[in-house]
Each structure stands twice: as structure tokens, then as C-alpha cells.
Amino acid sequence: MESGFSKANSTNLPKIDAVMLGTFFATNSDFCSSEFRNVKTSMSSRASYGDDAISYVQLKRDAHLCTVKCKMCPEHKVHAKLYGCTLIIDEEDDVIVSVVCEDCVASRALIEKVKEETIEQSKSNLWFELRYSRITASKAYEVSRCKTADGTLVSLILGGKIPETKHMKRGRVLEDQVRRTVEDMLKKITKCGLVLSSHYPMIAGSPDGLCDGNIIEIKCPISAKTYKTIYTMASLQRDVMLRCSCKCT
Known part of the structure; x- marks a missing residue:
């Protein structure tokens, strides 16, 4: 127990209602507005979530402010260590x-662990789980230009799927x-799983491979016209190198 804190229980925890929660989500810059569908909120609020999801809770009151600190179990099993959360309420x-999550998904050790555990990418269930609600490299261009608050792109980021075409x-x-x-x-090209940004953990990418510090992106053009388009776009980028071209049938 930290100095000045006392053990939390059902009688001394601050009260939080739906209005307070909604106001916080609507005004907090760290909150993704597309998550107003509250998919994750409903998952973590379900009765079956279990008390063992929270290791311990302590709180401290200073005038009208109440600080609550807790240790949470990880959402995914790639990280065995509990992570800390701190909540401050103006009562x-x-x-x-x-609300601050102090050492969960953005930690360097976990980032490396995630990259290893998801190396099979689309063959890994964890890869799909951790991409949920994140802006991945394949969606970054669309996100930067999207002006629709709740359209198809938001649905895809939140787990929606599109039918696989023959070209895909x-x-x-x-x-x-x-x-x-x-x-x-x-x-040799090293296979790579999902890479999370340490500064912005809502951003991620899954390179096709890594080689000598370079990111490998594999493209399989379906026609000579498509090949020309990819080649032209890549040639215009100073940090993009077209290393080789090969034919596969």
C-alpha cells in the first residue's frame, strides 16, 4: 500500500455514472471517437469478466479529489505482468x-513479445485481436483522408471484414x-509479426519482412499496368528502394 492510500472496497470507492463516463469519452483527446459504439466497454463490463481481472485497488482522498490506483490483468496472454492504472475523480x-494506463501495451518488452507471438500474421488469432481498433499501416492513408465519422473505414478498423477477392x-x-x-x-528476410508504436499504441503495422534494418513490402501486381503504377509510385519516394523483380506463377 502506498503512503496515504487505503484499501479500496465497495463502500469507499467513488461513484461513476454513465453521464460522467460519456462526458469523459467525449472530451478526452486520447479516446477514439469511433469507439462510441462501446464494444470494448461492454466486453470489460460483462458480469463474467470476474474479480480476478483486478489484482488490488487502493485509493486516497485529498479535498474533493479522489485518486484510485489498481493493478489489472492483461487483456491478452502475451504479457504475464500486471499493469497499473490510475484514475482521478473530482467528487x-x-x-x-x-485515467492513465501506466505500463501496459506500450512497454518495449511487450512490443517485442507481440511481434514474436503474431509472426504468423493472418494465421494467428492473436494477430486479429491486437489489430482490433488500431490504425494499421494498410489503413493509414485512408484514415488520414477520411471525413466520415462512422462509415465503412471505421467499421473495418473495429473488426469488420470485406470478402476476399481472387486477387487478394x-x-x-x-x-x-x-x-x-x-x-x-x-x-534472408526475417518474418515479422504485428509491430506496435511505443508512443502511439493505437498505431500498428505488419511488415512482410525485415532485412538489414529495412522494411520489406511484397506486392504481386495482377497486370502490367498495375506493375507500372507500383513501380512509378515507389520510384518517387526517396526512402523506398525497389530491390528486385521476380516472376511467380
Whole structure:
């Protein structure tokens, strides 16, 4: 127990209602507005969530401010260590002042663990779970230009799926073959799982591979026109190198 804090229980915890929660979500810059559908909120509020999800809770009152600190179990099993959360409530004005998650998903050790555990990417259930509600590299361009508050893009980020086309299936099937061919021509490409940003953990990416500090992106053009478009776009970027071209059938 920290100095000045006392053990929390059902009789001394501050009261939080739906209005306070909604106001905090609506005014907090760290909160993703698309999550107003409250998918994650409903999951963590369900009765079956269990008391064992919270290790211990302590609180301290200073005038009209109440500070609550707790240790939480991880949402996913890639991280065995509990992480800390701190909540500050203004009990006089009935306002949630702040909520801080201190050492969960953005920790460097966990980022490396996630990258290892999701190395199979789309063959890994955890890969899908951790991409939920995150802006991935494949969606970054669309997100930067999106002006629709609750459209198809938001649905996709929140777990929606689009039917797999024959071209998407072709690219998925050819990816390993292309990787092996490139390795024969150049150097070994290290497979990589989901990489989370340590500063902005809501942003992530799944490179097709890593080689000598470079990010590998494998493209399988479906026609000569598509190949020309990809080649032209890449050539215009100073930090993009077209290392080789190979034919796979």
C-alpha cells in the first residue's frame, strides 16, 4: 500500500455514472471517437469478466479529489505482468479528471513479445485481436483522408471484414513464394509479426519482412499496368528502394 492510500472496497470507492463516463469519452483527446459504439466497454463490463481481472485497488482522498490506483490483468496472454492504472475523480463536480494506463501495451518488452507471438500474421488469432481498433499501416492513408465519422473505414478498423477477392487470395498465396525467391537473389528476410508504436499504441503495422534494418513490402501486381503504377509510385519516394523483380506463377 502506498503512503496515504487505503484499501479500496465497495463502500469507499467513488461513484461513476454513465453521464460522467460519456462526458469523459467525449472530451478526452486520447479516446477514439469511433469507439462510441462501446464494444470494448461492454466486453470489460460483462458480469463474467470476474474479480480476478483486478489484482488490488487502493485509493486516497485529498479535498474533493479522489485518486484510485489498481493493478489489472492483461487483456491478452502475451504479457504475464500486471499493469497499473490510475484514475482521478473530482467528487465535488462529479467529473472524471483523468485515467492513465501506466505500463501496459506500450512497454518495449511487450512490443517485442507481440511481434514474436503474431509472426504468423493472418494465421494467428492473436494477430486479429491486437489489430482490433488500431490504425494499421494498410489503413493509414485512408484514415488520414477520411471525413466520415462512422462509415465503412471505421467499421473495418473495429473488426469488420470485406470478402476476399481472387486477387487478394492470389497475393496471399504468392507471398511466401516471392519471399523465398527474393532471399535466393539477395539476403534472408526475417518474418515479422504485428509491430506496435511505443508512443502511439493505437498505431500498428505488419511488415512482410525485415532485412538489414529495412522494411520489406511484397506486392504481386495482377497486370502490367498495375506493375507500372507500383513501380512509378515507389520510384518517387526517396526512402523506398525497389530491390528486385521476380516472376511467380
